Amino acid sequence: MAKMNTNQKVQTCLEFIDQRLETTSEQTIQIAEMIIEDIKNLTEAYPAAIASGNLQEHSELVRTTQMNWVNQLHDIILEQTNRDLNGQVILALQKFINSLNENQLKHYDFELPSAVASKLPSDEHEYLSQAEIDILMGQQSTGKDTLTH
Numbered sequence: 001m002a003k004m005n006t007n008q009k010v011q012t013c014l015e016f017i018d019q020r021l022e023t024t025s026e027q028t029i030q031i032a033e034m035i036i037e038d039i040k041n042l043t044e045a046y047p048a049a050i051a052s053g054n055l056q057e058h059s060e061l062v063r064t065t066q067m068n069w070v071n072q073l074h075d076i077i078l079e080q081t082n083r084d085l086n087g088q089v090i091l092a093l094q095k096f097i098n099s100l101n102e103n104q105l106k107h108y109d110f111e112l113p114s115a116v117a118s119k120l121p122s123d124e125h126e127y128l129s130q131a132e133i134d135i136l137m138g139q140q141s142t143g144k145d146t147l148t149h
Helices: 006-052 055-081 084-099 102-107 130-142
Strands: none
Touching: 006 055, 006 084
C-alpha cells in the first residue's frame, strides 16, 4: 500500500465512519421493511386460517416470525454495541486535531453549529429553550408583548 499523506489519512477515516453509519442505517431499514412485510402477510393469512380451521398452524407461523424479528434486532443491537472501531477512528482523529500546531488553529476559527453550541455551558451565546421559543412565537401571533418568567 502506498504511503498516505495526512490529508488522505483524515479523509480515509471520515469515509470509514460515513460508510459504517450508512451500512447501519441500511440494515435497520431492511429489518423494518421485513417486519412490515411479515405483518402484512400474517394479517392477510389470518382470515384463511380461521376459514380452514388452521389457527394452530397460523399461530405457530406468527411465533416463528416473531422469533425471526427478535433475532434480526438482536444481531443489529450486538453490531452496535461491539462497534468500538468507530470509537478508535474518532479517537485517532481527535488526537490528530489536538496535535496540530496551536498557533495555526488561532488563525482558523469556525463557528459551532447551534445544535452543538446550545448544549454547551457558555456566556458567549444564550440559546432559548423550546418552551421560550413557543412563548415568543405565541406572543407574535397574538400580538401580546408581555413575557413572564
